[in-house]
Amino acid sequence: MATVYFSSARTLRWNYLHSVPGKLEALLEKLDLAKRFAKDDWVAVKTHWGSPGAFRIIPAAMLRKVVDAVGKTGAKPFVTDTVRIKGLDYLEVANQNGLNHLSCGAPLVLADGLYGKDSILVKAGPLLGAIAVASVIHDAPAMIVCSHTKGHINSGYAGAIKNLAMGCVSGRHRDHGWQKGRGSMHCHGEKGLQWDPEVCTFCGQCAEICPLDSIEFKDGRFAYDADTCWHCGRCSRVCQEGALTLPQDDETFMKTMAESAAAVLSTFRPGKVVYVNFLFQIQPECDCMPVADVPVIQDQGIMVSDDLVAIEQASVDMLRKASPLPQSAAADAKVPPGNDILSSLNPRPLQLQIDACERLGLGSKQYELITIEP
Numbered sequence: 462m463a464t465v466y467f468s469s470a471r472t473l474r475w476n477y478l479h480s481v482p483g484k485l486e487a488l489l490e491k492l493d494l495a496k497r498f499a500k501d502d503w504v505a506v507k508t509h510w511g512s513p514g515a516f517r518i519i520p521a522a523m524l525r526k527v528v529d530a531v532g533k534t535g536a537k538p539f540v541t542d543t544v545r546i547k548g549l550d551y552l553e554v555a556n557q558n559g560l561n562h563l564s565c566g567a568p569l570v571l572a573d574g575l576y577g578k579d580s581i582l583v584k585a586g587p588l589l590g591a592i593a594v595a596s597v598i599h600d601a602p603a604m605i606v607c608s609h610t611k612g613h614i615n616s617g618y619a620g621a622i623k624n625l626a627m628g629c630v631s632g633r634h635r636d637h638g639w640q641k642g643r644g645s646m647h648c649h650g651e652k653g654l655q656w657d658p659e660v661c662t663f664c665g666q667c668a669e670i671c672p673l674d675s676i677e678f679k680d681g682r683f684a685y686d687a688d689t690c691w692h693c694g695r696c697s698r699v700c701q702e703g704a705l706t707l708p709q710d711d712e713t714f715m716k717t718m719a720e721s722a723a724a725v726l727s728t729f730r731p732g733k734v735v736y737v738n739f740l741f742q743i744q745p746e747c748d749c750m751p752v753a754d755v756p757v758i759q760d761q762g763i764m765v766s767d768d769l770v771a772i773e774q775a776s777v778d779m780l781r782k783a784s785p786l787p788q789s790a791a792a793d794a795k796v797p798p799g800n801d802i803l804s805s806l807n808p809r810p811l812q813l814q815i816d817a818c819e820r821l822g823l824g825s826k827q828y829e830l831i832t833i834e835p
C-alpha cells in the first residue's frame with residue numbers, strides 16, 4: 462500500500478508552523494529528499510506557469526518552499542515548464558503570474574527551448590508508439606512534480622498525471638511535428654481540427670487564442686494552417702458555437718495520457734521523481750485557458766507522495782467528496798454536496814487516467830492517507 466501525506470489548508474493557530482507554507486515544509490520532509498537527490502544534481506521543479514488571464518497557479522511562495530527543500534540537500538533546483546505559447550512570451554507570462562528567479566529562488570527554464578520543439582523521442586505504449594519528451598526533463602536526473610489540481614474540459618480532472626503526460630511533452634517534435642507531441646493525445650487517430658462554416662459566427666476568438674497564429678480570417682473566410690498547428694485544442698475550447706472541434710475519444714485520450722506519463726517517467730531512475738499536489742484554487746478549467754474562473758471547491762490542502770497513482774487517487778477521492786462553493790460554476794449548476802463536482806462540470810471519465818496508469822505499473826490505487834498537522 463502506498464503512502465500519501467496530507468496537510469489541510471485550514472490554519473487554526475497564529476503560528477508559522479500552522480501556516481500553509483509551514484505545513485508544506487513539514488510535508489516535504491516526509492519525502493526524504495536528501496536520500497533521493499545527489500549533491501549538485503540538477504532537479505526539475507515542474508509546474509504550470511499559467512497563461513495571460515489564468516493566474517490561479519501554484520504561487521511562488523509555495524514553489525519557493527520546494528526549491529529551498531531541494532537546495533538543502535545540496536542539489537540544484539530549477540523551475541520548469543514546457544512552452545505553451547511562444548517561448549519568450551511564456552517566460553513573460555510566468556513573470557506576470559509572479560514566477561521568476563527572484564520569487565522562486567531558482568531560475569525558470571523552458572523545458573523544450575524557446576521554440577518548444579527541443580525534445581527527444583521516447584518509446585511509449587502501443588497507442589502512441591513514441592512521444593516527444595522535453596529535452597530538459599529527459600536529461601534531468603530528478604524531478605519534483607508540483608501539480609495544481611483542478612477540472613479540465615478534456616480530462617475531467619487535471620493533476621500530476623496530466624502534468625507529466627502533457628506538461629513534460631513538447632507541442633511539436635523537431636522532425637516528427639505535432640504527431641509525436643501533445644496533439645497526438647488530444648486527437649489520437651482522428652482527422653484533426655474540424656470547422657463547420659454553417660455555425661461559425663466569425664467572431665474571431667479562435668484566431669485570437671491560437672498560440673501559433675495558425676488560424677486566420679481572410680475576406681470572411683477561415684484559413685487554417687494544419688502544418689503549424691499543434692492540435693492543442695485551445696481554439697475549439699473557446700469556440701462558444703461548437704463550430705470548431707478537435708474530435709476525441711475520451712477513453713483513448715486517457716490511455717494515451719497514461720502512456721505518455723509512463724514514457725516521461727521512464728527517463729528517470731526509480732525513486733527520483735516525487736509528487737506534490739496542491740488542492741488549492743480548484744477551478745473548473747485548465748491553466749492553459751485564457752481565464753481562470755472562481756474556485757468551485759474550497760481549498761483542501763497539500764498532498765505529497767512518491768507514488769503517482771496513489772496521490773492522484775487520494776486527490777480525486779478528496780475532491781469528489783467536497784461541497785460546491787457558493788457563487789461558483791458548481792453552485793450555478795446546482796451540484797449537490799459530495800457529488801463529484803469536477804465530473805459534473807466536465808463530464809469525462811476522469812478515473813480512467815488513474816486506472817490506466819496503475820495498469821502500466823506507475824503506482825497503486827491502494828493508499829494510506831496520513832494527515833500531518835503541527
Ligand code: SF4
Nearest residue numbers: 661662664665667700
Ligand atoms: S471561435 Fe468558433 S464561431 Fe468564432 S470564429 Fe472561431 S470557429 Fe467561428
Ligand code: SF4
Nearest residue numbers: 671690691693694696
Ligand atoms: S489546435 Fe487551434 S489553437 Fe491549437 S495550435 Fe491548432 S489552431 Fe492553434
